[in-house]
Amino acid sequence: xxxxxxxxxxxxxxxxxxxxxxxxxxxxxxxxxxxxxxxxxxxxxxxxxxxxxxxxxxxxxxxxxxxxxxxxxxxxxxxxxxxxxxxxxxxxxxxxxxxxxxxxxxxxxxxxxxxxxxxxxxxxxxxxxxxxxxxxxxxxxxxxxxxxxxxxxxxxxxxxxxxxxxxxxxxxxxxxxxxxxxxxxxxxxxxxxxxxxxxxxxxxxxxxxxxxxxxxxxxxxxxxxxxxxxxxxxxxxxxxxxxxxxxxxxxxxxxxxxxxxxxxxxxxxxxxxxxxxxxxxxxxxxxxxxxxxxxxxxxxxxxxxxxxxxxxxxxxxxxxxxxxxxxxxxxxxxxxxxxxxxxxxxxxxxxxxxxxxxxxxxxxxxxxxxxxxxxxxxxxxxxxxxxxxxxxxxxxxxxxxxxxxxxxxxxxxxxxxxxxxxxxxxxxxxxxxxxxxxxxxxxxxxxxxxxxxxxxxxxxxxxxxxxxxxxxxxxxxxxxxxxxxxxxxxxxxxxxxxxxxxxxxxxxxxxxxxxxxxxxxxxxxxxxxxxxxxxxxxxxxxxxxxxxxxxxxxxxxxxxxxxxxxxxxxxxxxxxxxxxxxxxxxxxxxxxxxxxxxxxxxxxxxxxxxxxxxx
Amino acid sequence: xxxxxxxxxxxxxxxxxxxxxxxxxxxxxxxxxxxxxxxxxxxxxxxxxxxxxxxxxxxxxxxxxxxxxxxxxxxxxxxxxxxxxxxxxxxxxxxxxxxxxxxxxxxxxxxxxxxxxxxxxxxxxxxxxxxxxxxxxxxxxxxxxxxxxxxxxxxxxxxxxxxxxxxxxxxxxxxxxxxxxxxxxxxxxxxxxxxxxxxxxxxxxxxxxxxxxxxxxxxxxxxxxxxxxxxxxxxxxxxxxxxxxxxxxxxxxxxxxxxxxxxxxxxxxxxxxxxxxxxxxxxxxxxxxxxxxxxxxxxxxxxxxxxxxxxxxxxxxxxxxxxxx
Numbered sequence: 001x002x003x004x005x006x007x008x009x010x011x012x013x014x015x016x017x018x019x020x021x022x023x024x025x026x027x028x029x030x031x032x033x034x035x036x037x038x039x040x041x042x043x044x045x046x047x048x049x050x051x052x053x054x055x056x057x058x059x060x061x062x063x064x065x066x067x068x069x070x071x072x073x074x075x076x077x078x079x080x081x082x083x084x085x086x087x088x089x090x091x092x093x094x095x096x097x098x099x100x101x102x103x104x105x106x107x108x109x110x111x112x113x114x115x116x117x118x119x120x121x122x123x124x125x126x127x128x129x130x131x132x133x134x135x136x137x138x139x140x141x142x143x144x145x146x147x148x149x150x151x152x153x154x155x156x157x158x159x160x161x162x163x164x165x166x167x168x169x170x171x172x173x174x175x176x177x178x179x180x181x182x183x184x185x186x187x188x189x190x191x192x193x194x195x196x197x198x199x200x201x202x203x204x205x206x207x208x209x210x211x212x213x214x215x216x217x218x219x220x221x222x223x224x225x226x227x228x229x230x231x232x233x234x235x236x237x238x239x240x241x242x243x244x245x246x247x248x249x250x251x252x253x254x255x256x257x258x259x260x261x262x263x264x265x266x267x268x269x270x271x272x273x274x275x276x277x278x279x280x281x282x283x284x285x286x287x288x289x290x291x292x293x294x295x296x297x298x299x300x301x302x303x304x305x306x307x308x309x310x311x312x313x314x315x316x317x318x319x320x321x322x323x324x325x326x327x328x329x330x331x332x333x334x335x336x337x338x339x340x341x342x343x344x345x346x347x348x349x350x351x352x353x354x355x356x357x358x359x360x361x362x363x364x365x366x367x368x369x370x371x372x373x374x375x376x377x378x379x380x381x382x383x384x385x386x387x388x389x390x391x392x393x394x395x396x397x398x399x400x401x402x403x404x405x406x407x408x409x410x411x412x413x414x415x416x417x418x419x420x421x422x423x424x425x426x427x428x429x430x431x432x433x434x435x436x437x438x439x440x441x442x443x444x445x446x447x448x449x450x451x452x453x454x455x456x457x458x459x460x461x462x463x464x465x466x467x468x469x470x471x472x473x474x475x476x477x478x479x480x481x482x483x484x485x486x487x488x489x490x491x492x493x494x495x496x497x498x499x500x501x502x503x504x505x506x507x508x509x510x511x512x513x514x515x516x517x518x519x520x521x522x523x524x525x526x527x528x529x530x531x532x533x534x535x536x537x538x539x540x541x542x543x544x545x546x547x548x549x550x551x552x553x554x555x556x557x558x559x560x561x562x563x564x565x566x567x568x569x570x571x572x573x574x575x576x577x578x579x580x581x582x583x584x585x586x587x588x589x590x591x592x593x594x595x596x597x598x599x600x601x602x603x604x605x606x607x608x609x610x611x612x613x614x615x
Numbered sequence: 616x617x618x619x620x621x622x623x624x625x626x627x628x629x630x631x632x633x634x635x636x637x638x639x640x641x642x643x644x645x646x647x648x649x650x651x652x653x654x655x656x657x658x659x660x661x662x663x664x665x666x667x668x669x670x671x672x673x674x675x676x677x678x679x680x681x682x683x684x685x686x687x688x689x690x691x692x693x694x695x696x697x698x699x700x701x702x703x704x705x706x707x708x709x710x711x712x713x714x715x716x717x718x719x720x721x722x723x724x725x726x727x728x729x730x731x732x733x734x735x736x737x738x739x740x741x742x743x744x745x746x747x748x749x750x751x752x753x754x755x756x757x758x759x760x761x762x763x764x765x766x767x768x769x770x771x772x773x774x775x776x777x778x779x780x781x782x783x784x785x786x787x788x789x790x791x792x793x794x795x796x797x798x799x800x801x802x803x804x805x806x807x808x809x810x811x812x813x814x815x816x817x818x819x820x821x822x823x824x825x826x827x828x829x830x831x832x833x834x835x836x837x838x839x840x841x842x843x844x845x846x847x848x849x850x851x852x853x854x855x856x857x858x859x860x861x862x863x864x865x866x867x868x869x870x871x872x873x874x875x876x877x878x879x880x881x882x883x884x885x886x887x888x889x890x891x892x893x894x895x896x897x898x899x900x901x902x903x904x905x906x907x908x909x910x911x912x913x914x915x916x917x918x919x920x921x922x923x924x925x926x927x928x929x930x931x932x933x934x935x936x937x938x939x940x
Contacts, residue, residue: 054663061845138700175848177700344848348662348701 014394021391025384025527032380036516039374040286042277045367048253051355055254055345062262064340066165067333071230074161078154087150087186092129092160099168101131101182108194108209113440113587114454118577126186128195132216133171133180140179143216144346145316146339147183147192148225149305158321159227160184162332166339177347179216185305192305193589200312204590221251221346221353222316223339224305231329232321234265234272235338237365239317241307243592244297244511247315248353249360249368255317256365258341264330268365269293270322270562286363288561293361295558298513299578300593301585308589315353359512371512378508381519385501388527392494396487420488421495424610428603431469436598438465439583458583459576466548469606489531489614496607500526503600514593517554518601521545525605531614538612546605547597551578648762648803651912652755653678653688656737658769658778660694660729665849666840668696669710670768670810670856672718677863678764681911689740689755691727693769693779703847710852710860726753734784741765742795759800764808764909768856771811773834774819790820797823804897806909810855812837815891827874827897827904831855831881832888839887854886868911874901 003009038044050056073095080088089105096103106128115122134140146166148159167182185191194209199219237255239246252268259266267273269292276282296303304318321335359371439461446457500522508515525545529538543549555575559566566574585591655678657671675690697706697719708719727736739745740755757763769776775783796802807828809817814830821828831838831853840850841857852860858881866872878892878901894901907913 054661057663057840057843057850059843059845060848135700137698137705173703174705175701175703348848350661 017387018391018394021387025387028380028384028387029524032377033520035380036374036377037287039361039369039377040290040363041283042286042363042367044373045363045369048249048256048366048368050250050253050257052250052349052353053355054348054350055250060341060344062337062341062344064166064169064333064336066169067162067331067336070161070165070336071158071332072161073164074157074159077160077164078157081150081157086152087127087129087184089127089129092184095164096129096131096167096182099131099164100171101133101167102214103129103131104212104214105129106195106198106210106212108191108198108207110190110194110207110588112584114443114458114580114584116580116584117453117455118581121187124187124190126191126194128183128185128191130181130183130195130214131167132214133167133176133182134216135176135179136174138177138179141217142177143179143181143219144343145181145183145219145222145309145314146225146343147185147222147305148227149188149191150184150186151188155228156226157228158230158332159225162227162336162339163225165332166336169336169340170343175344175347178220178349180343181216181219188305189302189308190588192308196308196312205588219309219312219314220349222306222309222314223342224316224318225321225339226304226318227321227332227335229321229323231323231331232335233324233326233329234267234322235259235330235335236267236270236320236322237317238304238306238320239268239362240293240296240303241310241316242302242589243300243311244513245307245310246297246358246360247306247310247317248356248358250353250356251315251317252362252365252368253356254342254345255319258338259365261341262334262338264334264338265326265328266365267322268362269296271364273364273366286367290361290363290369292558292561294513294517295554295561296513297511298517298554298593299582300511300514300591301581302589311590313352361512374512375508378504378512378516378519381516381523382501382505382508384523384527385497385504389494389497389501392490392497396490396494420485421492424492424607425495425603427472428469428606428610429599431465431472431606432599432603435462435465435469435602436595440587455580456576459579462579462583463548466602469602470543470609472606472610489611492607492614493530493611496604496611497526499607500604503604507596514596517550518547521547521550522601522605526608529608529612531611533612535612542605542609542612547601551575647760648908649760649917650757651683651687651762651764651909652757653683653764653766654691654740654755655688655764655766656691656732656768657693658732658767658776660779662696662699662701663849664694664769665696665708665847666852667768667770668692668694669708669718669852671766672708672723673710673716673852673856673860674766674808674863675723676718676720677860677866678910681863681866681907682868683910683912685722685724686752687912688724689726689753690724691732691737691740692725692729693732694729701848709844709847710857724752730779732779734778734782734788737778737784738788738792741792741801743799743801755801757801760803761801762804762806762909763802764806766808766810767817768810768853771809771813771817773813774816776809776811776817786817786820789817790822793821793826794823797825804899804904804908808859810838810853814838818893821893821896824896825898826893827901828893829877830891831886833891836888855881855888855890858885863906863910866906866910868907868913870905870907872906874904874906877906 077088080091093103093105108128109125111123112121146163148163149156150160163182163184170176170180183195185195193205194207197203197207198209198212199215237252239252241247256266265272269289271285271289274282274285277286302308306316306318309316357370361369361374363369439458442461443454443457446452446461447454450457452460504515504519504522507518522545525542529542552575555578556566556571559571582594586594655671655675657667659667671692675688678688696702697708706719707717710716710718743755745754767776771777774786777783793805804825807818807826810831813832813834813836815833818828818830839854841852841854843850862877862880881890883889
């Protein structure tokens with residue numbers, strides 16, 4: 001007889017499962033964490049390599065000559081920007097036309113749901129200017145994009161200058177097989193969102209923009225350039241995009257290949273490569289780089305203007321020029337040559353980048369960990385939830401030991417009413433909906449009654465609703481008659497554990513970092529919480545492990561990783577701004593982190609809170 | 616007496632000369648072929664396979680230079696490199712960096728182009744099973760006195776050659792196609808040259824007589840490309856064909872260089888891979904086979920000593936004319 005169909009063996013298996021459940025769960029948890037930490041250990045990673053044949057064996061000598069002229073153009077741009085007090089649209093249009101591009105503009109406007117205190121904007125109006133370099137002999141079916149943001153003040157002038165310099169140089173060549181679109185976007189991400197929506201004829205975020213007059217075919221790849229100094233010491237590559245989506249690894253490989261060929265110092269997460277992987281400090285360095293990527297990916301916000309392209313299946317990355325205190329400086333001509341080389345290789349593409357990985361983590365620019373290697377870390381954590389669910393199922397199905405008072409036990413054995421399980425579910429999700437919808441809706445009333453700004457009102461309302469949810473269990477039970485039964489909480493916990501498993505699994509598939517970080521904190525509490533554990537201590541631990549506190553700790557941890565530790569006051573203010581950014585990202589760009597936490601993760605956590613206070 | 620001796624001397628000289636003429640005439644016809652054909656195939660497309668088109672065009676150029684006319688060459692190119700949007704030097708295909716030699720030229724005649732280069736079309740060309748509407752330029756109209764040069768280049772593996780990134784021809788299919796050609800008396804002798812990775816696997820299965828084969832690398836070895844051009848941005852030629860082109864540039868229609876010299880082209884020091892050849896199916900000794908027997912087109916005349924009755928056929932023609940008019 002088979003293992004599972006033989007009743008004796010089944011009983012033995014089940015008894016082993018129930019006896020060893022807690023130890024196996026603990027082992028799995030630590031194994032998952034250890035696996036994750038081991039991902040940064042260099043022998044477990046793979047070297048990056050170019051997977052796309054079309055980009056692999058071709059090599060050209062880059063000949064871009066006009067770095068100094070590009071910087072001069074950048075200075076002109078800065079002067080005009082200051083004169084106009086915003087984006088110098090007419091100057092840009094004329095300049096691009098003189099270089100032989102087909103120039104178009106797009107105006108857009110958007111009223112944010114509440115003022116953005118980080119960037120100090122509320123009602124945003126702007127213009128994007130873009131010029132299309134038509135491929136001399138090719139049909140207009142494919143395009144590449146090079147963009148530079150028009151930042152207020154002194155930022156990114158050199159980027160726009162270099163963009164115009166490259167536009168002029170590219171215009172004189174005949175080997176382009178794709179149109180190249182040179183885009184200068186205003187108000188960084190908002191402008192980029194308007195342009196992309198206009199280009200692809202979609203309107204997902206409720207922005208109003210004028211339709212695009214000129215178009216270039218389907219975009220194959222895009223690079224966003226951020227350069228704020230005349231010389232740089234290193235180039236930083238930013239990959240993380242909206243909702244934790246990453247571009248194809250071949251784009252990072254391409255960048256790295258050219259960094260090596262031209263001899264520019266290149267970093268990822270602002271951290272240099274190190275060769276001493278077998279020393280403790282070398283390993284620490286790799287772990288820090290990887291954790292920075294994990295944190296950035298989990299936040300779900302686009303970390304550069306490129307982040308919004310990824311949603312349209314356009315591989316994009318941001319290249320940032322960094323000027324730090326190093327001796328060896330790289331000038332604009334060299335950066336121009338690097339970009340020229342990258343664009344010539346992208347020009348050779350025949351299909352979209354698809355040969356390399358879409359899901360990966362990078363402990364350094366030359367090493368990567370693919371999804372097949374990092375998913376087991378999450379899998380080990382998810383197994384804990386499944387083991388717990390099995391344990392509960394077994395408990396629910398075995399009849400309890402008979403007592404003297406047989407009648408009362410039989411009464412208790414009757415299956416708990418659907419109402420007693422459904423009520424906490426519905427109420428938790430209603431609280432979640434309140435957390436999602438109310439902060440923005442009631443910001444005016446909050447501002448009337450309390451001396452706070454709108455942004456603070458929204459954030460503090462959110463925190464207030466979150467904390468109010470903690471008072472729920474006692475209120476839920478007022479609706480139900482009598483105390484909950486033993487069976488009742490088991491059924492609720494079974495439902496909650498399976499719900500959490502599915503939720504975390506789906507999250508990890510789309511955004512591994514977010515799923516893993518949530519799993520790290522939510523899985524232990526889901527595993528150990530019952531009505532019988534000591535109440536005060538467990539309540540405290542539950543609150544510490546709740547999503548809001550995880551976010552708080554993550555903010556401090558992120559600052560530590562970037563070598564910019566903050567005091568508690570600053571950390572708290574940063575935490576509030578992170579919450580407001582999350583809510584804004586959701587309404588501006590469609591980021592899914594805030595709805596996920598408010599509508600799904602928080603109610604799930606509330607269910608466990610409910611179980612703790614079941615009696 | 617003197618006249619007799621003079622006459623005797625004369626006749627002896629005359630005899631000797633005629634024997635000489637017979638000998639040289641005999642030598643002239645030793646190969647047994649009267650016409651030459653060439654089938655040159657490049658099987659890969661895409662810009663980064665520029666070198667395969669350049670390979671094929673270099674062999675085409677040599678073969679034309681040595682006398683085979685376009686009407687006797689079937690040139691199959693799977694992609695258009697000269698007019699590719701990415702070519703910084705449009706309308707040219709170079710075989711050497713520093714752009715010394717433009718093998719595209721101005722009189723290239725491509726018979727099968729682009730997506731027409733498929734395994735099916737290649738095999739139909741070889742075996743002659745083409746639909747009646749196929750133009751003459753796309754046919755291999757060889758007979759049993761034709762020497763055919765077949766040159767294949769592209770990406771290959773152990774036992775197969777990849778056509779156009781979507782299909783393959785196996786060495787068994789190729790061997791069977793050559794056997795069909797033999798049975799239909801479509802060739803006198805066949806020279807098969809292949810420049811791909813693991814090229815020697817493609818001639819392992821041949822079993823028809825009178826085939827000589829050369830390959831650029833052995834099974835398990837890769838054929839390497841020669842040099843990249845930093846302005847065009849691609850590798851221009853493969854090593855084996857590059858050195859073969861160099862070798863062929865020294866050949867002129869009257870050369871007496873033989874196949875043994877061709878076997879020595881591109882030793883391991885230059886090619887990195889080990890070129891191979893196969894001569895066991897060939898009836899003549901490779902040392903007696905001239906390069907121009909395959910690469911050139913030395914027109915030969917058939918001398919016959921028998922009288923041929925021409926009257927009957929002419930009568931038939933006249934009757935036909937009467938009927939039509």
